[in-house]
Amino acid sequence: MTMKLHPLTLHQASEMLQKGEMTSEELCRAVLRRIEAVEPKIHSYVTVMEKDESAPDSGNAPSNDSLLAGIPLAVKDNIVTLGIRTTCASRILSNFVPPYDATVISRLKEKGAVLLGKTNLDEFAMGSSTETSAVGTTRNPWNLACIPGGSSGGSAAAVAADACIAALGSDTGGSIRQPAAHCGVVGLKPTYGRVSRFGLVAFASSLDQIGPLTKDVEDAALLLQVIAGYDPKDSTSLDVPVPDYRAALTGELSGKTVGVPKEYFVEGMQPEVEAAVREALAFLEKEGATIVEVSLPHTEYAVATYYILATAEASSNLARYDGVKYGYRAEGAEELIEMYRKTRAEGFGKEVKRRIMLGTYALSSGYYDAYYRKAQQVRTLIRQDFDRAFEKCDVLVTPTSPTTAFRIGEKVDDPLQMYLSDILTLAVNLAGIPGISIPCGFDDSGLPIGLQVLGKHFEEATILNVAYAYEQRTDWHKMRPAL
């Protein structure tokens, strides 16, 4: 086998495995070798499985006839994996080995997928750059001095560097889409309730979703197919039938109306980003889509709304990390409150603490109505903006991020700046609608630019198809960083 295997897409690898042109073992070994080669540069993994651990069921031919059988995948380290350390890139869970699998992991295992390892993230998924990870930041494979985006930076970088065939991430305010944009790969956040959250370590329960990060749109469709669907263990997952996502990839654009929200071309946006997105829109129009301008008037409140609701939920979700039952427990405390204080002071990083404090404040007696309740009400208005916009169009197309990847360390001391950069992705989680980011160009320094396609609730097939139509008529997805 002289052909390089690690750059294969999921659908390419799957076809070769089905035809017997290679074995899963060969593929996994090739990817593990790639990991060895690039990890010192990009540091995308927290835990890499040993060669023999990573392919429990791989034989010469996949006994499982699923398209995912024998395919090596990476999983963000806030998704619980049985028997495999799950740290959330936090000191407080650095030694936590779960006794159970997340539902998405069970589903992948059922289909014969192979788990390569757990990827790096911002601590507890709180961040936009992977810089808050307790085990060090991940580097953007396109420019090692830059962030890969966050919080699923490890997964995005691993996909871009071919250090996995595909990956899973999680998205609460843009954490799949934004790193996908920064790393020039595909990232999809499903509709809230489309994919089970059981086993996703909760950050903001009403916003979190697990989704695929892949080398192309077809791969995203294939991976979504396996993980989507009602789960009785997750009361917020919906019992809505899962369509055939791959079959929906017709590439047909004629008859489609694309809405462009004017509020999404923000002040301070990098000119190359705006140019690339406008060019993509023009291209879509040329290929048969109708472009209309729409307005999402409450966009300016999205950041504030998000940072009140997400932190409020997080402050409660992270209360369980108290050193009593599992995870890190500080030494030297003489009584209970001291133990709690030391454990959480030592176990959590700065950003996590910042958000816990913000959230606690927003829920406190005397402030609840002005902050939490008010934010919930504004959330409804934001959702209604999207409902109204979708009366005029099938999908919305926007830039994913106002800028390309910034340099490591550039915004770490300015959390507010960091928060504002999420302006284009946050509202999507607040409304619960699905969104996908695909590459649509590069800036002058060679950093990838992402195009975001948004759809109505449960219309992943629609956004996948529009994304596919654009992708197949361009070459961005075939480009790889020189590592």
Added chain:
Amino acid sequence: MEYEAVIGLEVHAQLKTKSKIFCNCSTAFGAEPNHHTCPVCLGMPGVLPVLNREVVNYTIRTGLALNCTINSFSRFARKNYFYPDLPKGYQISQYELPLCEHGYLMIDVDGRERRIGVTRIHMEEDAGKNIHGEKGDSSSYVDLNRTGVPLMEIVSEPDIRTPEEAAAYMRKLRSIVRYLDVCDGNMEEGSLRCDANISLRPVGATELGVKAELKNMNSFKNVQKALEYEVKRQTRLLEEGGSVIQETRLWDADRGVTLSMRGKEEAHDYRYFPDPDLVPLQVDDAWIEEVKKTLPELPDAKMERFMAEYDLPRYDAEVLTASRELAVYFEACNKEARSPKVVSNWIMGDLLRECKGDDQEILHCPVRPEMLAEMIRMIGKGTISGKIAKTVFAEMMKSGKSPEIIVKEKNLVQITDEGEIVKIVEEVIAANPAQVEQFRSGKEKVLGFFVGQVMKASRGKANPTVVNKLLKERL
């Protein structure tokens, strides 16, 4: 100045569902520590709660039995605080929108009937247990078996006016939840817990006084005693010109006093917010109807019916319907015996003395209803006397044998044959000439002596009525 007490009770009832409220773990008592746990009730990273429908059924049942409105839309909320027996660092409960509201129950104290309002009933999960180390062991141990066991919190309106009424309320509530088979209602074991809020105000005033919250009362008697103490304490305070401080006080049963917890407990801000992991609960009329069909005849209704149908005095009806098992026993027995008052007397007297009225004991009592009925019929037929029946009853309790067998084995059949009794009467008269003389000279009381002698000679089996008649004839 005369003061009246204003009392409200907050009761937590542990529900008897097989599994916990948000996961499949068993709720069975007594397992090894941390054996009835799973990632969900342990609060591990990534887990999610899933509501046990039976818990909702039980709560709707209770709501209907307490005349509540069942809300068609209710929410779960998180109550946030840190404690080792609370694994998630929050308790899932209900706050702004509980499942049941605006109900009431009736209590009867010294013949006075009173209506006590029930403000709300909501569902929540129980916490685990902290077990503090014994002497020399400074560690505390956490057993999370109980985390996630379903609780119903029943809050009364501050309509209760005396400690006695409070105890009556608790007894009535216990009776109802046991009738419904939703809770064991055992305060000593902790399946029924009670906290009280009590304040005083001048008689006739409408504003509420400052209240104290009482905890740690583990029986109906203790609820009453604690409240009695508190009434005295607050009265004394107010009469001395002082004021009551709003605080939590613990009842110390050994010393018979309530003690302030002030300083040991900071005021908690629980930061309640709707739990985003659970969707709002929607209960439609069809669901409520389904549950309504499963409601048994409740204590008050049963009591009224017993009074009407069996012509029993209120006191009897109350005792017999205090527990469902006892009411079932009564009706099963009476069905055969067809003598409600007689059955009632035997149950209230002899049976409850032996079986202590505890519902489990009634079920396991060696004297089954049919056996008691049989015995009562034998009395009715004259086969045995009422006095002999006491012996038969005692033997039934001991051996579990039927009255027929016992009477046969012990040769206790009553002698009613005049011919037989006459022989004994004549023997006794012949043997006691002095007493005969006394009787004939006017001492009528001596008849009792003769009756006694005849009964003794016949080993209690002679029919007393016949004995009396024959003696009077012969003397």
